[in-house]
Amino acid sequence: MRPFKQIVLSAATGMSALLFCAPAAAAASGAGADPFPPREEVFQLVAKQTQGTFVDVDGSSGPSQGDEFVIAGNLFRGVVPVGTYSQICTLTRTAPNDEFDLQCAADLALPLGQITVQGRFTVTSAGPGDIDLAITGGTGRYRTAHGTIHGVNVSDTETNLTVHLIR
Secondary structure, rough: OOHHHHHHHHHHHHHHOOOOOOOOEEEOOOOOOOOHHHHEEEEEEEEEEEEEEEEOOOOOOOOOOEEEEEEEEEEEOEEEEEEEEEEEEEEEEEEOOOOEEEEEEEEEEEEEEEEEEEEEEEEEEEEEEOOOHHHHHHHHHHHOOOOOOOEEOOOOOOEEEEEEEEE
């Protein structure tokens, strides 16, 4: 079993990376009577954690409600750096002992604006599994953003992201 801190940092990294740069592929949806239907852009990113801190709010040896993970890193499209991300995840449920829930908020800083992301996911002794989070808004080019991000952790510090950005 991996240590608690390692599992949580891996889970939080996956969540945070979730959404950041100019799209690699775009697909316009054509359904409905709206003459200006929303556009969905789907693109791939890799989030690589560069910093991570565990904040133990009550000094106990294991996870407890309210503990936080603060994480930052870089975003890549292939090997090209395209931005940075930061996130804060709070433990909201810690029972049973082999699993817990994290509520996370993240931002993706890109050259043309920021994207904000939020959501909750469960982490077990096997790890966080795949992570799905909501795009909640943004600035600049992403000021009307919504959609989802799907993250797959490939290591404790690297996550592959598929961004479904609707503008």
